[in-house]
Amino acid sequence: MTGPALQFNGKRSSRRRLIIALVIFFISAISISIYTFARQNYHGELQFPTPESASGFSKDVRVEQFIKPEGIKIIGLVFFGRKNRVEILRCFLERNLVDNGGWLDEIHWVKNTDKPKDLEYLDEILASSSRYKKIELEGTGFIGYGYAWTHLEPGQLYIKIDDDVPWFADDTIPRVVTSKIAHPEYLLVSANLINSPLMGWVHYHMGAMHPYLPEFDVYDPPLLDAITSDPSRKPWRYTAYPNWTGPDDYFFDAFQDPPYDGHRWLRLQNDSDIHRTPVNDIEYKTWGNAVQSWAIAAQGHYSFLENLADGRLDRYKMGKNWLTDYRRLSINFIAIMADDVLNNLPMDTVDEEWLTVALPKTLGRSIAVETDALAVHFTFGGQGKMQQTDLLARYHDYALENACARRV
Numbered sequence: 001m002t003g004p005a006l007q008f009n010g011k012r013s014s015r016r017r018l019i020i021a022l023v024i025f026f027i028s029a030i031s032i033s034i035y036t037f038a039r040q041n042y043h044g045e046l047q048f049p050t051p052e053s054a055s056g057f058s059k060d061v062r063v064e065q066f067i068k069p070e071g072i073k074i075i076g077l078v079f080f081g082r083k084n085r086v087e088i089l090r091c092f093l094e095r096n097l098v099d100n101g102g103w104l105d106e107i108h109w110v111k112n113t114d115k116p117k118d119l120e121y122l123d124e125i126l127a128s129s130s131r132y133k134k135i136e137l138e139g140t141g142f143i144g145y146g147y148a149w150t151h152l153e154p155g156q157l158y159i160k161i162d163d164d165v166p167w168f169a170d171d172t173i174p175r176v177v178t179s180k181i182a183h184p185e186y187l188l189v190s191a192n193l194i195n196s197p198l199m200g201w202v203h204y205h206m207g208a209m210h211p212y213l214p215e216f217d218v219y220d221p222p223l224l225d226a227i228t229s230d231p232s233r234k235p236w237r238y239t240a241y242p243n244w245t246g247p248d249d250y251f252f253d254a255f256q257d258p259p260y261d262g263h264r265w266l267r268l269q270n271d272s273d274i275h276r277t278p279v280n281d282i283e284y285k286t287w288g289n290a291v292q293s294w295a296i297a298a299q300g301h302y303s304f305l306e307n308l309a310d311g312r313l314d315r316y317k318m319g320k321n322w323l324t325d326y327r328r329l330s331i332n333f334i335a336i337m338a339d340d341v342l343n344n345l346p347m348d349t350v351d352e353e354w355l356t357v358a359l360p361k362t363l364g365r366s367i368a369v370e371t372d373a374l375a376v377h378f379t380f381g382g383q384g385k386m387q388q389t390d391l392l393a394r395y396h397d398y399a400l401e402n403a404c405a406r407r408v
Ligand SMILES: *[C@@H]1O[C@H](CO)[C@@H](O)[C@H](O)[C@H]1NC(C)=O
Pocket: 241, 242, 243, 269
């Protein structure tokens, strides 16, 4: 008696299963294509500041105690290499042009690559402002660096900035310039850099580092997220992410490989857990683990983004200079007078060694870090694995939200 009915139901349900399967198949196919498309368009397009959009900047800086020195040009010297780095820096640089209320009279772009795609972008930048000049080099890398320093204009003040500086504050340039001019005895004044072989140790001991670890469980973004949220954005605020969870005795070595590409680091809830995170071992040493370990660098960046989000950048500042003489310091963001370089050429070794060790010793002049002038340096050569974190996307997101012009 129940036989035929069951058979009938069976046929109907298998047809229904087929329809459901087809619907699921199509939805999945569409979702996957949207998701793949979204991933490929990971980088949103950055827009550049105009005098109107940057007006908040000029007010902030002018209200402070800084007065731009007269009779001297302040020139940005940027070693241009990689488009995906420079496009973030460019927003910050343009905010700092005198036209937009900043202190940079000119920017000299040193061509430090031969890659056609990157060079196309350099041409685009050069065409965008009459305040930009290109410095052509014979050869790239260290030989090129030395050559660039012979092209300084006498009498001017230079701010040398690496192309992988993805953040600096509105007052950073005014602060390093003011400090350099107030202290002619220092050969150069550096900004206080996040991810620096020496300053990372200082930041740790000032309480500016926080406990972060790579996410313990592999994180798969739900398909729906990719469809409903803006795929080009990775929120820069740590509060947009969950806290770290995992075993209490879990330990991540400073030289361990990243867990997977695109992974993220999460905040451990208990501050005292910092003792089981990579930064616990950080050294005050030019060639030490702060420059060799991608994990220590990553933790420095995630900690910085937390301090930035919490409005606690004071954690890095001492209200005075920190002297590093005569230890070699990285020169990712420095202020130096052209004549101090030109009068002492030739540069008989790598520029960084010459500027922070050799010449200071010869002249008996210190190198100072202006601890209140903050900037971020993304990676050193040995920290390449850090590119497997989501950090660059977070800096990109910050730039879009705060440094670049808003889309109208
Ligand atoms: C993470 O932990 C902190 C401190 O216990 C807490 O205030 C915060 O709400 C937690 N965040 C999330 C997303 O659960």
